[in-house]
Amino acid sequence: MTTEAADPVLGGMIEDADWPEFGWVDDVRPALRAALEAGRPAALATLYKVAGSAPRGPGAQMLFTPGADGQIAASGYFSGDCIEGDVANHAAQVLVDGAPRRLHYGMGSPWIDLRLRCGGALHVLLERIAPDAPAAMALLDNAAQRRTCIWTSDGKTQHVAEAEGPLMDLCEEPLRIARRYDPPRRLIVSGGDPGALAAARLGAMAQFETILLRPGGPHAPPPFPVSRYLREEPAQALAHLKVDRWTAYLGATHEDHHDLGGCLAALRGGAGYVGMIGAKSRAAQRLGALEAAGATADELARLQLSPGVPGLGKSPWEVATGIIAEIMQALNPARERA
Structure with missing residues (x-):
């Protein structure tokens, strides 16, 4: 699922990129609910692995949703460096073709022009969420009922179950993530x-x-x-x-x-x-x-x-x-x- 770097010009597609207030968002579920209620898909990006120093740990997420004006609304952040724009570029492709992407930034990345000032490495899974996805609806229902649940995904098949567990669990090959969601604070x-x-x-x-x-x-x-x-x-x-x-x-x-x-x-x-x-x-x-x-x-x-x-x-x-x-x-x- 690893892809080539997207055209960096597309970074301008992120709504309000000059003043990234979207980085204040830590829980992407409200933005996901808004997208699904509007009948729009979303691209969910999950930071599933970190090496070395990094601003965010495994389990951090971003959500990207398309707007009527062609811009992409973003929620959340991973590094505060330049990678959010590149993740948005890949998210735009995921929204169109539905194929998940595995992205690797920092140490060992094939994209040497995208550097992390902290010197670490970030691994991100991007997956498309359809407006009628049963797993997404179950995720939002558990939040509304204030129940802890686990989102399990390989990028293509998603499942939600009411359960406890670590914030982030990972099987690398074949890739499968399990991300815990608690009730909103x-x-x-x-x-x-x-x-x-x-x-x-x-x-x-x-x-x-x-x-x-x-x-x-x-x-x-x-x-x-x-x-x-x-x-x-x-x-x-x-x-x-x-x-x-x-x-x-x-x-x-x-x-x-x-x-x-x-x-x-x-x-x-x-x-x-x-x-x-x-x-x-x-x-x-x-x-x-x-x-x-x-x-x-x-x-x-x-x-x-x-x-x-x-x-x-x-x-x-x-x-x-x-x-x-x-x-x-x-x-x-x-x-x-x-």
């Missing part, structure tokens, strides 16, 4: 003051599936994009949102009758991160209230009552930045486990 923030809104907005920018809860709040949604806006009590909302280890909950209403119920529901649901903003002087009282409500010692040990990274400052954006960083650290082990 999710952030649930309860509150409506500047600090709560800053945390929700940063979470959405960091591509968490962000849900803002504001009990009895205004009917109009917040003035920035979130996945969902709910006006329910946090405990009530978490009961039907199905908390799991890829979920972070932040209580930031500053009202214990809201935040304590939300924290208890998140802890009992096995959330990967549970925090509550408030003065340290209130910590003992809050712990006592949770214990009286039935929280176990193990659950209370997982609760962050002074969330965030110390020393960043006390403005809403500074506090929110520290909290989002702490949440990322807490959720990453579930995402990267072997």
Whole structure:
């Protein structure tokens, strides 16, 4: 399946190549869903093997979808060097002829004009995803149902099964990859003051599936994009949102009758991160209230009552930045486990 290098002039086909915001995308499933719902195919590129130093590890992905204007919309990145444009060139061919490609960049590559500044080597599998592909539909259904699944492919035949496993597994000859997909990382923030809104907005920018809860709040949604806006009590909302280890909950209403119920529901649901903003002087009282409500010692040990990274400052954006960083650290082990 290894191919010759595509015409480098085609690199201009990537939409917004001058300002590659597409590189901010880490989960290609939303872009895949948009393509399939529009009845368009997609080219999925999976980094399946890395040698030496590299910005991304095995399992990193890019998705390429054709637009009506002839440009290719890209999501994700591999190196930040020049190879994204070349991968897009090959993706354009895959979209047309459906034949998978195995691409090799860096050390040992036949394309000496495409160098990696890190000095390593990247091996990429490109495969076409048809708009009605059963495996793609199963992948998106598992994401919607918040189930872990494994995508198995040789570039031509694709299969999805609900299962656990390493992020990336590989059989090289004949090539067959198995890539694990976890439920999307999710952030649930309860509150409506500047600090709560800053945390929700940063979470959405960091591509968490962000849900803002504001009990009895205004009917109009917040003035920035979130996945969902709910006006329910946090405990009530978490009961039907199905908390799991890829979920972070932040209580930031500053009202214990809201935040304590939300924290208890998140802890009992096995959330990967549970925090509550408030003065340290209130910590003992809050712990006592949770214990009286039935929280176990193990659950209370997982609760962050002074969330965030110390020393960043006390403005809403500074506090929110520290909290989002702490949440990322807490959720990453579930995402990267072997």
